[in-house]
Amino acid sequence: xxxxxxxxALHEWKNDPHHKPLIVKGVRQCxxxxxxxDFAKRNYKHEIYLNFFERPDYIGIFDGSLAVDDLIMKMxxxxxxxxxxxxxxTVLILDEIQECPxxxxxxxxxxxxxxxxxxxxxxxxxxxxxxKKKKVPKSVxxxxxxxxxxxxxxxxxxxxANGIGEELIAKLKEYLETETAVxxxxxxxxxxxxxxxxxxxxxxxxxQTFVDTKQMNKVLLLQRNIVRDYEDDMVKYADDKDKPLxxxxxxxxxxxxxxxxxxxxxxxxxxxxxxxQFSGSLQWIEDTGIIVRCRxxxxxxxxxxxxxxxxxFKVYVKDNGLFISMLEEGTQQxxxxxxxxxxxxxxxxxxxxxxxxxxGRSLYYFRKDSGLEIDYVMRYKGECVxxxxxxxxxxxxxxxxxxxxxxxxxxxxxxxxxxxxxxxxGQILTLPxxxxxxxxxx
Numbered sequence: 529x530x531x532x533x534x535x536x537a538l539h540e541w542k543n544d545p546h547h548k549p550l551i552v553k554g555v556r557q558c559x560x561x562x563x564x565x566d567f568a569k570r571n572y573k574h575e576i577y578l579n580f581f582e583r584p585d586y587i588g589i590f591d592g593s594l595a596v597d598d599l600i601m602k603m604x605x606x607x608x609x610x611x612x613x614x615x616x617x618t619v620l621i622l623d624e625i626q627e628c629p630x631x632x633x634x635x636x637x638x639x640x641x642x643x644x645x646x647x648x649x650x651x652x653x654x655x656x657x658x659x660k661k662k663k664v665p666k667s668v669x670x671x672x673x674x675x676x677x678x679x680x681x682x683x684x685x686x687x688x689a690n691g692i693g694e695e696l697i698a699k700l701k702e703y704l705e706t707e708t709a710v711x712x713x714x715x716x717x718x719x720x721x722x723x724x725x726x727x728x729x730x731x732x733x734x735x736q737t738f739v740d741t742k743q744m745n746k747v748l749l750l751q752r753n754i755v756r757d758y759e760d761d762m763v764k765y766a767d768d769k770d771k772p773l774x775x776x777x778x779x780x781x782x783x784x785x786x787x788x789x790x791x792x793x794x795x796x797x798x799x800x801x802x803x804x805q806f807s808g809s810l811q812w813i814e815d816t817g818i819i820v821r822c823r824x825x826x827x828x829x830x831x832x833x834x835x836x837x838x839x840x841f842k843v844y845v846k847d848n849g850l851f852i853s854m855l856e857e858g859t860q861q862x863x864x865x866x867x868x869x870x871x872x873x874x875x876x877x878x879x880x881x882x883x884x885x886x887x888g889r890s891l892y893y894f895r896k897d898s899g900l901e902i903d904y905v906m907r908y909k910g911e912c913v914x915x916x917x918x919x920x921x922x923x924x925x926x927x928x929x930x931x932x933x934x935x936x937x938x939x940x941x942x943x944x945x946x947x948x949x950x951x952x953x954g955q956i957l958t959l960p961x962x963x964x965x966x967x968x969x970x
Contacts, residue, residue, distance in 0.1 A: 529566055530681070530732055531688045532559060537676050538567045542645070547674060549635040549646035551625070553653050554678035555817035555846070556761065557754050559732035560649040561623055563678075572645070573617035576603065580627035590630040596641040599634065615643040622648040636669035648673075652765055652816055679817075680847045681730030682886035683722065683965045689735050690721060704966050707957065709949045715960065719947070722962035726868065726879050727860045729849020730886070744860050751853035758818055766812060773809035781819070781843055782854055785874035791824070791895070792843045803839075810843070820846050820881060822891035825905055828930065828937045830912050832892050832905065842893065844881035851878050866947065876917045876961075877903060880945065883964045900926045909969050914942035917961070924956070931955050943967070 534552075541547050552560050561579075568575040578586045589602045603611045612618060620638070622631050625648035638646045681689070687697065700718065703710045710718070727747070728738045734750045737743075762774045780797040784790060792810075794801040813819050821843055823836040845851035852859055855871070868875045881891055884904070894914075895901040904915035916927050924944065930937045944958045951958045 529562070530559070530685070530736060532563050532681070532685060532732075534563055534676065534678050535567065538564075539571075541674060541676070542571060547645075548639045549648065549669075549673050551632075551635075551653070551673050551675045552647065552649045552678050553675060553817075554649075554651060555680065556651040556757055557731055557733065558678055558680045560651070560678055562732065564621060564623075564647050564649055568619045568621060568647070572619040574612040574614055574619070576609075576611040576613075576618065576620045577623065578621065578631075579623040580631070581624035584627065587628045587630075590628055590634055594630065594634040594637050596637050596643070599637075613644060619645040619647060622646065624650065626650040626652045633669060636672040639669065639672040652761065679730070679886045681732060681735055683725050683730075683883055683962070686725045686728070686730060686735060687721060689739050690724075692721070700963065701966055703950055704959070704963055707950055707952055709951065710960070715949055718962040719960060722960075723864055723866060723868075726848055726875070727852050727863050729847040729852070729882070731847060731849065734849060744864075747849075748853055748860060751850055755850055755853060758816075761816070762813075766809075770809055770812065773806055774812050777806055777809045778813055778818070781845060781851075782871070782874075784843060785878065786871045788872055789895075790842045790872075790874065790877070792821075792841055818846060819843050820885045820891060822881060822893050822904070825892050825894045828894055828902075828905055828912055828914070828939050830907060832907060832912070833890065836892055842877075844878045844885075844891075846882060846885055848875075848879045848882040851875075851882075868947075873917070879961070880904065880915075880917055880964055887965065887968065894930075900929060902926055902930065906967070907970050908941075908943070908967060911941060912939055914939055916942065916944050918944055918946045927956065 541550050552564060554560050565575070565577065580586055589599060589606060600613050603609055622628070625631050632648065635646060635648065638644060684697065696714070700710065724738070727744070728734055729751070731751070731754055734747055737750060738747050759775060759778070762778065763771055766774050776797050784792050784796050787796070794803055794806045797806050814821065821841040823838065824840040825832065825835050826837055827835050829835055845854070852863060852875070863875060868879070884891060889906065892905045893901070893903060894905050902914045903917050906913055906915060914927055914930060916924055918924060927942050927944070930939055931942060934940055940955060942956045944956050945961050945964055946958070947961065948958060949960060950963070
């Protein structure tokens with residue numbers, strides 16, 4: 529069983545004496561079911577598991593009365609289920625709860641009743657009108673459920689899966705804090721692992737296959753199957769009129785990022801495309817958790833969210849391994865060889881977007897019509913800090929221009945991430961790409 533950070537959140541939820549039914553939200557195949565079922569087996573005497581996607585006949589349990597005792601009676605009479613309800617020792621798992629909106633409504637009554645713990649998992653809960661018939665709950669149980677978001681595995685979890693323990697990661701943090709170069713043997717190992725993460729990504733089944741076999745052809749096959757599953761969801765769950773628009777938006781992402789100016793343009797989706805035509809479709813994809821937006825800043829000042837242009841943004845795939853699988857044959861091998869420069873830097877940028885978004889960071893960049901552009905801007909240690917993703921010889925003209933004019937841009941520090949070791953050049957802290965996940969301070 530792969531070690532996941534969400535285990536801590538699950539234990540904190542269970543140990544809270546006032547906890548409510550829990551919803552675990554996350555993109556398809558990020559590991560929700562396996563982690564929740566493993567948690568249930570280790571922490572409860574009885575587990576009752578209903579998967580509404582595999583067994584749509586379970587949906588009938590939630591027809592009619594949603595009173596807890598009535599639901600217990602219907603489950604107890606359901607052929608082959610044989611549930612054991614024991615107050616304080618039973619957990620009811622409602623897997624793929626988006627397929628049964630009335631089960632979501634029932635969480636209110638389980639919360640009020642309080643005898644049994646309930647965990648629901650769902651992958652399309654952010655989209656409007658979900659489930660095969662695009663139903664919505666009779667009422668969303670606001671105030672009667674706890675919600676935790678689950679992402680695919682981040683780089684730190686990938687390190688754990690590959691045998692890197694907490695001591696080595698703590699040592700890496702020391703090198704960052706003291707701005708000391710990482711010893712060559714460790715530097716090369718972390719660099720190698722980061723390149724592997726770039727192509728493998730964080731889908732648990734993909735990571736486990738990589739750890740077990742190291743066969744990249746199997747990794748790529750699994751990734752492309754996941755992408756096809758996402759595309760199937762677009763057909764199954766979106767409104768009929770939106771289905772082709774959503775697919776066109778999704779399939780345009782590699783083209784969007786291969787441009788010199790990576791701003792998302794609806795005309796790149798389809799010639800003559802407009803925001804009024806495609807913005808809802810793009811929002812649908814974002815609500816599923818597949819993509820993340822990086823918004824352009826009007827000015828480089830805190831608060832970043834308040835200074836972001838909501839209509840000017842880039843779009844990245846939240847899992848870089850899936851993004852690589854959408855590109856042309858041979859891209860995997862190029863990245864593993866250290867070549868991240870393809871697609872005009874898109875692989876670099878998407879990889880860092882993967883790392884930051886899985887850390888829970890909102891994404892921002894800064895671009896002016898003059899051509900001045902900073903790859904990322906972030907709040908770090910209480911300041912507005914610039915980030916550039918560059919090779920050793922990469923041009924940092926925009927970075928230096930902003931730093932030279934604090935009276936105009938109000939920025940005093942920058943971080944340059946690239947294929948090199950820790951160092952400093954005046955106001956610019958240089959870091960290896962693999963240290964991006966350590967930039968946790970706000």
